[in-house]
Amino acid sequence: MSERNLLMIPGPIEFEPSVLRALGEKTRSHLDPVFMKAYGRAIKRLREVFLAPTAQPFVVAGSGTLAMEMAVANLVQPGDKALVVNSGYFSDRIGTMLERHGAAVTHARADVGSVPSAAEVDTVLATGGFKLMTITHVDTSTAVLAPVKELAAVAKKHGVLVVVDGVCSVGGEALEMDAWGIDVAFTASQKALGCPPGLAILLASPKALATSKARTRPVAAMYLDFAEWLPIHEAYEAERPSYFATPPVNLIMALDVSLGHLVDEGMGARIERHAKLANSVRAAWQALGLRPLPMDTAVSANTLSALYYPPGVDAALVKAVAAEGVVIAGGLHPALKPKYFRVGHMGAVSRADLVTTVSAIERALRACGHPVEAGRGVAALG
Numbered sequence: 001m002s003e004r005n006l007l008m009i010p011g012p013i014e015f016e017p018s019v020l021r022a023l024g025e026k027t028r029s030h031l032d033p034v035f036m037k038a039y040g041r042a043i044k045r046l047r048e049v050f051l052a053p054t055a056q057p058f059v060v061a062g063s064g065t066l067a068m069e070m071a072v073a074n075l076v077q078p079g080d081k082a083l084v085v086n087s088g089y090f091s092d093r094i095g096t097m098l099e100r101h102g103a104a105v106t107h108a109r110a111d112v113g114s115v116p117s118a119a120e121v122d123t124v125l126a127t128g129g130f131k132l133m134t135i136t137h138v139d140t141s142t143a144v145l146a147p148v149k150e151l152a153a154v155a156k157k158h159g160v161l162v163v164v165d166g167v168c169s170v171g172g173e174a175l176e177m178d179a180w181g182i183d184v185a186f187t188a189s190q191k192a193l194g195c196p197p198g199l200a201i202l203l204a205s206p207k208a209l210a211t212s213k214a215r216t217r218p219v220a221a222m223y224l225d226f227a228e229w230l231p232i233h234e235a236y237e238a239e240r241p242s243y244f245a246t247p248p249v250n251l252i253m254a255l256d257v258s259l260g261h262l263v264d265e266g267m268g269a270r271i272e273r274h275a276k277l278a279n280s281v282r283a284a285w286q287a288l289g290l291r292p293l294p295m296d297t298a299v300s301a302n303t304l305s306a307l308y309y310p311p312g313v314d315a316a317l318v319k320a321v322a323a324e325g326v327v328i329a330g331g332l333h334p335a336l337k338p339k340y341f342r343v344g345h346m347g348a349v350s351r352a353d354l355v356t357t358v359s360a361i362e363r364a365l366r367a368c369g370h371p372v373e374a375g376r377g378v379a380a381l382g
């Protein structure tokens with residue numbers, strides 16, 4: 001396939017050329033002053049991106065799933081009670097992970113395309129004894145957006161730690177870690193942060209760090225232990241040499257460049273841009289008669305769309321769109337996998353990318369025997 005196709009899946013995404021250039025530079029020593037400075041700056045920039053001046057960032061080699069496991073491994077001991085606010089595939093994943101770490105897990109579930117309400121969660125937490133609650137900010141399997149602020153407020157009322165899976169949201173959806181009382185939020189480099197895959201990124205509140213420190217048994221997985229990584233991150237932030245495990249030097253150089261773009265754009269402006277582009281692409285889907293999985297716009301993510309295939313169309317559409325030069329994703333939620341497709345629109349995404357994507361989907365729909373008027377979706381983009 002041509003290298004000039006357009007990658008519009010929910011991560012990895014299209015990256016800024018400046019980020020890719022940083023990745024391709026000569027690999028420095030992990031103790032090189034230039035690298036120490038970049039790592040330290042990336043750590044500081046993460047506090048700005050997560051709106052978390054009091055939190056401790058961790059950046060380690062791995063994917064979003066490793067960041068998820070780092071959260072679970074540090075906060076959970078066998079027998080702890082955890083509540084999963086379940087909105088789909090990635091909520092199921094953290095539920096399974098919590099169980100493997102010995103937690104007693106309760107799920108608050110909603111119908112596919114929706115998310116449990118703060119009132120429902122309040123009722124479950126009121127039964128007592130929960131140590132932590134997890135929220136999937138954007139469930140990438142359904143494009144459902146959870147009301148993190150409201151849900152976190154309920155958990156705080158019950159004195160329960162709040163863990164947010166922000167892998168498909170941080171850098172694209174509003175998230176105010178400190179103001180909303182979130183204890184751990186994590187993401188991965190390849191989604192709305194706009195850096196190639198390979199970095200697990202986690203921010204821990206002082207309370208989350210204290211919880212891990214107060215464990216009666218050390219974290220079994222040494223690579224995931226906050227206590228191992230804390231002095232390393234403190235040293236890099238102070239541009240002092242230190243070593244625990246070799247950092248992915250080039251990826252961290254690239255992350256620093258990418259976070260620089262986020263900070264320069266400003267988080268408010270960036271969230272607003274994602275909201276505007278998402279509104280415009282939603283109008284295009286509607287004009288094309290494509291029905292979204294999320295039940296209403298209040299629970300619709302701005303970072304991606306999940307859309308049912310129209311009658312008579314199946315997963316062949318994804319291939320037909322690829323033939324138009326645009327890469328989109330099929331379904332992921334096990335209950336509905338063959339019935340829908342997904343389009344990512346996060347990070348460096350532009351209006352031009354949406355014009356190209358909507359137009360490719362129009363043409364592919366026609367190629368799949370579904371008549372849509374040429375230009376109808378593109379016109380609706382506004």
Ligand SMILES: *Cc1c(COP(=O)(O)O)cnc(C)c1O
Pocket residue numbers: 011063064065066090136138139140165166167168188
């Ligand atoms: C992508 C994703 C993950 C998993 O991240 P990987 O980097 O694929 O391990 C977890 N949660 C959500 C919400 C995601 O979108």
